[in-house]
Amino acid sequence: MLSIAxxxxxxxxxxxxxxxxxxxQTADNRFLEQLYDNxxxxxxxxxxxxxxxxxxxxxxxxxWVKVIEKRHLYRDSGRFSAWLFTLARHGLxxxxxxESKYLAQQExxxxxxEFDAGDGVQQAFNRILSNLPVLxxxxxxxxxxxxxxxxxxxxxxxxxxxxxxxxxxAKATIRQQLEKYHDQG
Amino acid sequence: xTKAKQISETQLADMYLARKAAxxxxxxxxxxxxxxxxxxxxxxxxxxxxxxxxxxxxxTLLLVGVVVMHRDKVEPMPSAxxxxxxxxxxxESESHNQFAHLTVDYTSHSKRYQQQQAVMIAHHNKxxxxxxxxxxxxLQTCDQQxxxxxxxxxxxxxxxxxxxxxxxxxxxxxxxxxxxxxxVSILPAKQTLVCS
Numbered sequence: 001m002l003s004i005a006x007x008x009x010x011x012x013x014x015x016x017x018x019x020x021x022x023x024x025q026t027a028d029n030r031f032l033e034q035l036y037d038n039x040x041x042x043x044x045x046x047x048x049x050x051x052x053x054x055x056x057x058x059x060x061x062x063x064w065v066k067v068i069e070k071r072h073l074y075r076d077s078g079r080f081s082a083w084l085f086t087l088a089r090h091g092l093x094x095x096x097x098x099e100s101k102y103l104a105q106q107e108x109x110x111x112x113x114e115f116d117a118g119d120g121v122q123q124a125f126n127r128i129l130s131n132l133p134v135l136x137x138x139x140x141x142x143x144x145x146x147x148x149x150x151x152x153x154x155x156x157x158x159x160x161x162x163x164x165x166x167x168x169x170a171k172a173t174i175r176q177q178l179e180k181y182h183d184q185g
Numbered sequence: 186x187t188k189a190k191q192i193s194e195t196q197l198a199d200m201y202l203a204r205k206a207a208x209x210x211x212x213x214x215x216x217x218x219x220x221x222x223x224x225x226x227x228x229x230x231x232x233x234x235x236x237x238x239x240x241x242x243x244x245t246l247l248l249v250g251v252v253v254m255h256r257d258k259v260e261p262m263p264s265a266x267x268x269x270x271x272x273x274x275x276x277e278s279e280s281h282n283q284f285a286h287l288t289v290d291y292t293s294h295s296k297r298y299q300q301q302q303a304v305m306i307a308h309h310n311k312x313x314x315x316x317x318x319x320x321x322x323x324l325q326t327c328d329q330q331x332x333x334x335x336x337x338x339x340x341x342x343x344x345x346x347x348x349x350x351x352x353x354x355x356x357x358x359x360x361x362x363x364x365x366x367x368x369v370s371i372l373p374a375k376q377t378l379v380c381s
Contacts, residue, residue, distance in 0.1 A: 029222045036215055044210035057211055064218040125200040144201040175192045 016080035024071040036064060039081055042145055043088055049129065049141050050092060059095060063088040082151045085142065089155055113177050115184060128177040132170055139166035140174075274368050275321075275335035310361045312378045315371075317354045324360055324371070327380035332360065334368065342371065349373055 016038055023031035043063065047056035066087045067074075074083060113131045115124055129137060135156070142152045153160045313324035313332065321339055324332040342348040347370040352358055357378035361369040 029219060032222055033215075033219065036218060040210055040214070041205065041208070044214075045205040045208045048208055057214060060210065061214050061217055064214070065221050068218070068222050122200060122203055126204055129201075129204070141201075144198060171197065174197060178192055 017076045020067075020071070020074050020080045020083075021076050024074050027071070032068065035067070035080070039084055040064075042081070043084060046085065046141055046145060047088060047092065050134065050138060055092075055095060059088060059091045062091050066091070078154075079147075079151065081145070082147060082155060085145070085147070086155045089138075113180075115181050119181070121178070121181070124178060124181040125174070128174050128181075131177075132173060136166045136170035136173070139163050140170035143167055272330070272332045272366075273335070274332060275338055310359055312374050313358055313360055314378055315352055315354055315356050315358050322371075324358065327378065332368070334371070338368075342368070347371070 014034070016035055019031045019035045019038070022028065023035065040060065044056060044060050047059050050056075051059070063084065067084065070087075074080070113124075113127050115127065119127070129140075132140065135158075138156060139152055142155060143149075147155065149160050149163055152163045156163065158166075311326055311330075313326045316323045316325060318333075320333070321336040322334040324334065326332070339348060343350055349372050352371070352373050357374040357376065359372050359374045361372075363369050
């Protein structure tokens with residue numbers, strides 16, 4: 001009974017906010033591990049969508065290290081995942097700025113997507129998503145991750161109306177490109 | 186209705202989730218993160234605690250140093266308890282005084298000072314520092330020996346001019362003994378006694 005009770009303390013049924021608060025108070029790595037298991041898939045995928053595999057791995061790791069180092073700064077007034085993605089985004093932008101890539105990416109125009117003959121609709125979607133301008137892609141992905149407009153605005157540091165526009169354009173582009181894909185097929 | 190609108194929000198979300206499900210973060214990330222998490226950290230609390238320990242240790246060392254230095258500067262009050270041997274030199278054949286409970290070598294000068302001078306020939310001498318007490322003099326040597334000289338003996342020796350009446354407490358003196366160990370004279374030493 002006791003072991004079940006103890007195990008339940010670390011089960012995924014506990015909210016991420018509760019886990020992070022406990023981790024910040026106790027520095028017990030079991031809470032950190034549970035947080036990692038709950039959130040890392042989403043985080044890594046977001047970073048992979050915004051960059052390439054090596055950079056995504058690097059930023060993902062650094063983000064969790066920041067969670068460890070800055071756990072005393074966590075305030076449970078907001079969602080843990082929003083804080084996590086904010087840390088990750090800052091890390092990614094810092095890396096891009098170091099490599100002078102950020103501005104070029106922001107100003108990237110939408111190029112026509114070339115579909116391969118063997119592409120299924122999922123592969124088509126993946127190509128389309130990767131081809132979106134970075135800020136539209138970011139806004140779309142954050143919305144798909146379950147963040148509200150307010151949260152996306154906070155994570156990306158942009159006004160809500162700007163976020164709405166980016167999401168709208170991103171969806172419109174994805175739909176148009178998928179339509180093109182269907183027409184080709 | 187355009188075909189673009191046929192792709193619903195739900196379909197977009199499904200495609201996004203399918204894309205995510207096909208993505209697997211490298212397991213090395215977790216290993217590295219947990220390695221960092223388990224590494225002992227120097228937190229502010231730890232630093233403060235270490236600083237407290239160091240401060241306490243330094244304070245203790247400083248205190249010990251001050252005590253040692255202070256003790257070296259203070260001239261210790263002579264007391265038989267600090268000495269390995271105490272000699273009583275008195276005119277009386279027995280002496281009941283503060284050293285009675287100690288094992289002492291008692292040298293009675295009671296009759297001999299009144300007798301022939303021959304026994305007063307110096308055989309050996311010692312240097313000591315003079316301290317005055319109500320009972321007489323105490324002569325403190327470097328080899329942890331205390332020679333207590335009773336007042337009546339001092340008076341006798343002053344009479345016999347075998348003691349310099351100008352010497353005062355704290356002076357280094359030269360004590361001459363005869364072969365029998367009786368004090369023959371107490372005179373000022375030419376050099377200040379410095380025990381090594």
